[in-house]
Amino acid sequence: MKLFTLPNLLTLGNLLCGCVTILCLNEFIGNNKESLSHINSQGVLLYLIFGLLMGSLFLDLLDGMVARALKINSEIGIQLDSLADMVSFGLTPGLMMYVMITNYTEHMMGGFLGILGLFVTLFSALRLAKFNVDTEQSTYFKGLATPANTLLIFSVFWMYVQNGKILSPEYDLVILLVLLVLSCYLLISNIPLFSFKFKGLAWKDNHYKYLFLFISLILLGVFWVSSLPLIILFYIIISIVFRKNIVHA
Known part of the structure; x- marks a missing residue:
């Protein structure tokens, strides 16, 4: 069984981008809004995270296209793809939600409620496992795919870091909790959504x-x-x- 085929190498590239994204997000963990503003004032880190997410997304699309073109689909490639996605599009959005919710609840249980954001990671794992055993999802998705869900959460994270708020400090926590519930629901829903x-x-x-x-x-x-x-x-x-x-x- 060949491990280092071209599609698998592309998938590992996706995983590497996801790992570096998490290292970048680590700079935001444990910082308050003022610190986040200081971090972003360099104008580099947020754009680096965006670039890494785009890299993960591109490689995630490319590995499947290359595998089909070269006719070298394999079971190990399928499993490796899900493992890479779990990091790039499962853990990453969960950490973004953790950072945002923590900064709005740091006066409540010491920000412990930020762990709620990691439910995005848990439901991403459920979504990926569901996808792997559902043979009907070969031409379309049931529920929101993890890359699309990551882009949704990143866009909110982008607004939060850039502006120090999402819409209004009074309502941002409610927005985040609604987004959290909606995200978790869409990930495991049976709504048919087209693939590319x-x-x-x-x-x-x-x-x-x-x-x-x-x-x-x-x-x-x-x-x-x-x-x-x-x-x-x-x-x-x-x-x-x-x-x-x-x-x-």
Whole structure:
């Protein structure tokens, strides 16, 4: 059994990006809002985390494409992919939620409530395990995939670090708790959501994917990282609207 095939090396690259992301996030753990502002004043760390997440996402997409192109799919590759995703898209968003919730609850039980943020990590593990044993998810997803969920949480983390708040200090904790519950639910829900595995490039078979990509690019161009919650919402809506196309693709 070959361990170091090209797809597996790409998956290990995804894992490496995830590990370095966690090292970067460690700089935010245990710091209050003033310290977070000081950390971000260098203008590097947050962008580095964003770049690493994009690297993980790109490599996560690429390893599967390369494996299919070279026809070297393997059971070890499938398991390795989930293990890498658990770090890059499971532990990472959980730590982001931990940092944010802790800073809003540090006067309550010494910030112990921040551990609630790690429920994102727990539900990510459930989502990945569910995906591995569900044969129906070969052409579409049931529930929100862990990379998409990570981008959603990162966009909120980005706003929090950049502005010292999400919307308003009075309501931010409520927003975070709602996001936490919504995130955990979407990860293990059975809502059919389309994947980006193109069988062909024909408009007829992929019109809803092209529509999503076109509008997403416009939103990113206008609102940058802050547009990610809107893009994820649009992704869910368009998947629901075109449910029959997705399930019977």
